[in-house]
Each structure stands twice: as structure tokens, then as C-alpha cells.
Amino acid sequence: MSRFKNAAGFQRPAAAVAALLAAGTLVAACGNSGSSSASGSKVITVWDQEQSAKNIADGYQSVVKQFEQAHPGVTVKVQTFPFAQYRDKMLVAMKGGTGPDVMTLDEVWTPEFAAAGLITPLDDRVQASKQIHPADFFSGAWKSTQYQGKTWAVPLNFDVWEEMYYNADMFRAAGLDPNKPPTTWSEWNAAAAKLTKSPNQFGISLIGSKDESSSVMTDSLLFSNGGQILSGSDKVDFDSPENVAAYQEYQTLLKSAPQGTSGTAESDAVNQFTAGKAAMILDGSWQQDTMKTSAKFDWRIALPPAPDGKKFVGALGGWNLAVNAKSDNADLAYQFIEMLSQPKNETAVNSLIPALKSAGEQFVQANRKQPDVILSALNSGLPRPASPVYPQLSEVQQSTLQAIIGGKDPQSALKDGAQQMNQVIANNK
Incomplete structure (x- = not known):
């Protein structure tokens, strides 16, 4: 099976884009952040890069359904992109004011987007959150969200070289x-x-x-x-x-x-x-x-x-969830991140190791040979330099x-x- 490489050096099996874009709520969403539907309901858009070791579209469908049921009148639209195109599409859209409300960022992009004012700091929201607690995540993954004393994202997944x-x-x-x-x-x-x-x-x-x-x-x-x-x-x-x-x-x-x-x-x-x-x-x-x-x-x-x-x-790599600084629905965007950060949901939308310790440890135990070695490596890991x-x-x-x-x-x-x-x-x- 052919493979492609992400910025962290991680490789995943490549699959057709169509296999990842399921019907229903998983539709293309290139409109303005914080847009509204014709009926006046709020729409939040979510962008992710393709993770095709498994079909994550099903996982996203489940999370979207949960979120929309908990937030009547809100529609969530998810779009995934091939990794090779993702960063350029993201930068163009963000700088043009048409980016998504929620996006995944390679951990080494997070300081760059923060320094450019493209994403919003999340410290107050994390502090007030009943769902997201930094201690629940692998420490290295959480460190990758920090830049100049602020929290700019919530970890979605990570792994370690090596x-x-x-x-x-x-x-x-x-x-x-x-x-x-x-x-x-x-x-x-x-x-x-x-x-x-x-x-x-x-x-x-x-x-x-x-x-x-x-x-x-x-x-x-x-x-x-x-x-x-x-x-x-x-x-x-x-x-x-x-x-x-x-x-x-x-x-x-x-x-x-x-x-x-x-x-x-x-x-x-x-x-x-x-x-x-x-x-x-x-x-x-x-x-x-x-x-x-x-x-x-x-x-x-x-x-x-x-x-x-x-x-x-070890040296860490992985992906973080961030909120568009220009989003009109920043609170809803963060609430969607909270729902993604529940152990079952984070596992469902991942093909790398979930960043939540409980979900990540379970993933490694279930899917990897010599899991104790991997967990030891994960717990040793440090992020690469936090620089724009x-x-x-x-x-x-x-x-x-x-x-x-x-x-x-x-x-x-x-x-x-x-x-x-x-x-x-x-x-x-």
C-alpha cells in the first residue's frame, strides 16, 4: 500500500480522499468562519488532515451527531485534506479570513499560527472547562500547545521518535x-x-x-x-x-x-x-x-x-486542535474540542496515539507489541522547538x-x- 509522510515524519497508509468524506454532515466547508445556514442556525466548520490508517469519517460522524444533539440549531461541517495540501490550504484560508472555526495543526505549526494571530489563546477556556484538564494528557503533548506562556491548542494525538x-x-x-x-x-x-x-x-x-x-x-x-x-x-x-x-x-x-x-x-x-x-x-x-x-x-x-x-x-510529534482567532462562534468551537477530547471520541477520530493518557495507554496496549517500551518512550518525550x-x-x-x-x-x-x-x-x- 502506498504511503505518505506528514511533517512530523510519521507515515500513514494513503487512501482516496473520497473514502474519508462520508455523506451527511461530513461535507466540504470552505465558507467564512462562523457562517450561518439558510434557516439561520449556526454553523461551525472543522478541518483536519487525512488520517487514513482507518476510516476516521465514521468517528467524526459520531462526534458530530453527539454535538448537534446537545446543541440544537447548530450544524457541524467537517472537511479533511491530503496532508501534502493541508498546510497551504490552511494558511491561504486563514489569512484570507475564510478558515475553519476548529482546525488541527501539526504541533510545530502551532507557534507559527499563534505568532501570526491566526488562532486564539485558550487559557481562560481551559481553566473553566469541566472536560479538559492538562493533567489528563501526556505531559509532552500538552507542552506542545504552549507558546510564550499561553495555551494555544488542545492536543489531539501524538507519538515519539522513536x-x-x-x-x-x-x-x-x-x-x-x-x-x-x-x-x-x-x-x-x-x-x-x-x-x-x-x-x-x-x-x-x-x-x-x-x-x-x-x-x-x-x-x-x-x-x-x-x-x-x-x-x-x-x-x-x-x-x-x-x-x-x-x-x-x-x-x-x-x-x-x-x-x-x-x-x-x-x-x-x-x-x-x-x-x-x-x-x-x-x-x-x-x-x-x-x-x-x-x-x-x-x-x-x-x-x-x-x-x-x-x-x-525522545522527540515528539503530533497534532493539536486550535480555534480560529476570527471565528464568530469561538465558544461553540471550543465546546466541540471538548467533545472531541472525551476518551472514546478522541480514539474514534485518531490513527495516531490519542493524546489523552487514558485513551493513549489503552490504544498502545491494544495495538502495539511491547507496549511498555512505547509508553516509556512516550513519557520521555519533549516537543521540538516552539518557534514561529x-x-x-x-x-x-x-x-x-x-x-x-x-x-x-x-x-x-x-x-x-x-x-x-x-x-x-x-x-x-
Whole structure:
């Protein structure tokens, strides 16, 4: 089945748009936010990007029916878009004043939309809500809604980069105990070297292509070593000693990876693993669906190794629910978010892990192998930098990794990258 990638690097099976747009209330809604129907009843519009690992249209239909029954005279119209089109359509509509009342935003878009005044802060509504309580959500997911001391959204779903997938059969053949995968960087490097039998077998396949997946994957190395990209929203820490050491670790692992890492995307790494060419990869829990059908060997997962004496910290991605700053029906829009944030409803409209702890834990236990490992990774996770210029900063990070893969000294590469990031921030003040 063909696949597409979202900004967080997560991949979901692609399906036809028509399969997601059910009859009845799930209709196209491109009119002005806060519009009214011909009979004078209020209309709220909801936009989401396609999640097609399952048919979420049925889930939305159920929530819409509940909401309309609880709010006589209100009509809810939902529209979903292919991910590749979603962000551009959203920005055009929002800046033109014709955006939806409620929208899902990639967590790394949330600061951008907040800084541009396109969405409204929700602090007062959250404080007064009987349904939404920050403590009920995974902490990392809730942190992704924060920018400059305010709450701009409510988490819908999330996941973490990443777990370490490993081929237990290859471990046995190499004399390694598959019940004791590496837990430290030094053990990791030794295992990867021992598992490498070039040109047919390699210890690890690393994502290195110039896209968001390489940023979020390497973030986990930085975070695990105590590093960060930014301090606050505009102080660049990219060239810190902690980050230099993390990229040096990546460069060490490259010695045990196949040639061509600069072009290795997430799907390429997965294919190398399932084909038995790579003994280990770093990827998220969503790839278990692929492993169950394509990996014809004893595959397992573990928390990725961390620097000696430290613990693994993952990098989060996911989607948040926000309210249009120009909505004439902001209260109703937030009430719809409240209804979506009930555990049963959040599960119904999701193909990623629900952001509510109760729903998310149940989802992982029911759908994932080694759920305890995944939940541990989820609870470790931190969001990517909360910056309105994050996409540009990530492009710098991707180019820096390309230079390091090409042989550039990490300290020099990160120094150059930090200067470029500072320039991006300065140009956007």
C-alpha cells in the first residue's frame, strides 16, 4: 500500500480522499468562519488532515451527531485534506479570513499560527472547562500547545521518535544476546560494528535524507544528551557541547550503516531493516504495522541507547486542535474540542496515539507489541522547538546533518548551523 509522510515524519497508509468524506454532515466547508445556514442556525466548520490508517469519517460522524444533539440549531461541517495540501490550504484560508472555526495543526505549526494571530489563546477556556484538564494528557503533548506562556491548542494525538527496532535473529548470529539490547552509546557502537558484515549486512540504517524526519530523529540524540536547539523561542543553542557530542555519535554509527545515508529516508531505512540488510533502525511505533506484515524474522523493540549515565529522551510529534482567532462562534468551537477530547471520541477520530493518557495507554496496549517500551518512550518525550520560524530552523538542521554525513567535523558544522539559525531569527523579528 502506498504511503505518505506528514511533517512530523510519521507515515500513514494513503487512501482516496473520497473514502474519508462520508455523506451527511461530513461535507466540504470552505465558507467564512462562523457562517450561518439558510434557516439561520449556526454553523461551525472543522478541518483536519487525512488520517487514513482507518476510516476516521465514521468517528467524526459520531462526534458530530453527539454535538448537534446537545446543541440544537447548530450544524457541524467537517472537511479533511491530503496532508501534502493541508498546510497551504490552511494558511491561504486563514489569512484570507475564510478558515475553519476548529482546525488541527501539526504541533510545530502551532507557534507559527499563534505568532501570526491566526488562532486564539485558550487559557481562560481551559481553566473553566469541566472536560479538559492538562493533567489528563501526556505531559509532552500538552507542552506542545504552549507558546510564550499561553495555551494555544488542545492536543489531539501524538507519538515519539522513536524506539529502536532490532533483528533478534541477527543478534544471535553475531553472538549478541537479543534479550539484552544495547542501552548506552558505547554498547550501541560496539554492537553495530559487530553486526556489520559489508556489503550485505550492516549494524544499523540511519535516516539522513533532507526532510523533517532527519531533524526529529536526531533531536532524540540531542535531547538524550541534555542538548536543545533553542533556549526559549529565540536563543540558539545548536552548537552546544552536548549537541556536538550527539552528532559525533551519529557520525560514529555511520561507520556501521550502508552507503548513501544522505539520501536515506524513513521508508528506505524500514525497507533495509525488513529486507534483513540492517540489524537496527530508529523509528516510531507507527511502523509496527509494517513490521507485522513485512519483517519475516524475530523483530523486537527497545528504548534507544542513551549516553553513558543518562536516559533516553525522545522527540515528539503530533497534532493539536486550535480555534480560529476570527471565528464568530469561538465558544461553540471550543465546546466541540471538548467533545472531541472525551476518551472514546478522541480514539474514534485518531490513527495516531490519542493524546489523552487514558485513551493513549489503552490504544498502545491494544495495538502495539511491547507496549511498555512505547509508553516509556512516550513519557520521555519533549516537543521540538516552539518557534514561529521552526520550519526554517529545521531546514538548517537538515543541511547541517547532510554536511556531517559528508564528512564535515560536527563542531564546525554546528557552529555554521547556529550562525544560520541566528540569521533566520534575526530576519524574522
